[in-house]
Amino acid sequence: MNTRKAAMRVGSICLKVAIFILICLGIVYLGQTTYHYTHAVFSDEAFEEEPGRVVKLNIPEDISSKKLSEVLEENGVIEDAGIFRIQMKMADFGDTVKAGAYELNTSMTPTEIFKILSETNEDE
Numbered sequence: 730m731n732t733r734k735a736a737m738r739v740g741s742i743c744l745k746v747a748i749f750i751l752i753c754l755g756i757v758y759l760g761q762t763t764y765h766y767t768h769a770v771f772s773d774e775a776f777e778e779e780p781g782r783v784v785k786l787n788i789p790e791d792i793s794s795k796k797l798s799e800v801l802e803e804n805g806v807i808e809d810a811g812i813f814r815i816q817m818k819m820a821d822f823g824d825t826v827k828a829g830a831y832e833l834n835t836s837m838t839p840t841e842i843f844k845i846l847s848e849t850n851e852d853e
């Protein structure tokens with residue numbers, strides 16, 4: 730009987746230690762994911778290093794920020810449309826997009842892309 734109680738106690742302790750380890754690993758994973766996501770949102774890094782490649786785009790009138798970020802991601806100008814949309818909202822950029830033809834480079838930072846897309850395009 731004592732052997733059975735001892736085994737149950739050891740099993741209970743092992744289960745508690747395993748649960749504690751899983752909780753710690755979950756916290757570490759959550760921390761890493763949060764760091765990566767916030768770093769991507771707040772850093773002003775280009776998708777590719779210099780010299781990058783030129784991408785020609787036509788931006789239609791009244792394009793939504795969601796559609797704009799999806800188009801930029803599909804064409805390889807940015808890495809993640811969701812993160813770019815958050816950056817657009819933080820920069821208060823969404824309503825300033827001008828329709829027209831643009832040449833963007835994959836080595837441009839989000840700030841540079843914002844500036845170009847909000848300027849009046851001479852090709853109009």
